[in-house]
Amino acid sequence: MHSTLLHVDTTQLLKGVLDLAVLAVLRDEDGYGYDILRRLRSAGLDEVGDASVYGTLRRLFQAGMLTTYVVPSESGPHRKYYALNAAGRTQLGASGKVWRGFATTMDQLIGETS
Template identity: 45%
Template sequence: MGKQMTEMLKGTLEGIVLALLAEQPAYGYDITARLREHGFTDIAEGTIYALLVRIEQRGLVDVEKVPSEKGPPRKVYALNAQGTAELAEFWKTWRFLAGRIEQLNDCSTNTKEN
């Protein structure tokens, strides 16, 4: 993954994970696997676990310890009301930024064509 992609992903990864949790509760490894299914193949599990700690500390998720067949209980993260509000704000900001970037792209494309 290139440096530019890595930097852009850092700014959006929390929103992406919140969006996945809005679909269904999940534990860390499951979130990483789902990210990979969506094409985010270069994200390390450690990055996701650190992010989960942060969103838990910020009160965006509810956490339930669920027994695991393979070792200690798993922490299953579920989006709560505060997390849902944060996700809505993420999408609002995303739409704003994407729209402005697209305008810049259109202006740049039009300038090159003239």
Template identity: 60%
Template sequence: MDRSQLLKGLLDIIVMRVLADEDAYGYEILHRLRRAGFEELGDATVYGTLRRLYKAGHLSTYVMPSDAGPHRKYYALTESGRARLLQMREAWEDVSAKMRALLDPPEKG
């Protein structure tokens, strides 16, 4: 099954959750996502999501010098982003519970 459409709908919550505990720059975000099992998410897709979330006010950015090359642009959740992540998590829990009940109905006795 092609999971890309399902993941497309979950990109915001996935990316914001990765940033919930600690700010990160783009490559580090990609690395965290891949460690979490999201190897199929392309670089352009993730960077596009970061730009969109920034424009929506859910992320802020700042630049830090790097010993390993050019300065790095870090992304951080804003208060709006934290509130949005909470809303999305509540929606996910609700839909997930309903899907579990639908896909795994109790045995009829």
């Protein structure tokens, strides 16, 4: 019988919370794809991938939680900005409550094993 070491992969954890993270970074300021990616990384989510963020933005838009608008650029291609709408704010509030409850439970479990 052999034991296996559980490897916690940050990218796997991110998949479950990326929607919440994207909604959170759009709470106070609209943003375009690369800007949102930069904000997530500067907040400490270094492992987040470009494709994951762009896919999440498309999915949240299709789910009716984001609106978009295009801003012309003189120095390059036009930028599509994403904005949190009322449904997105409601989802952010609900998901935030679930996350805080989950994080509290995990903190308690981890504290018991330390």
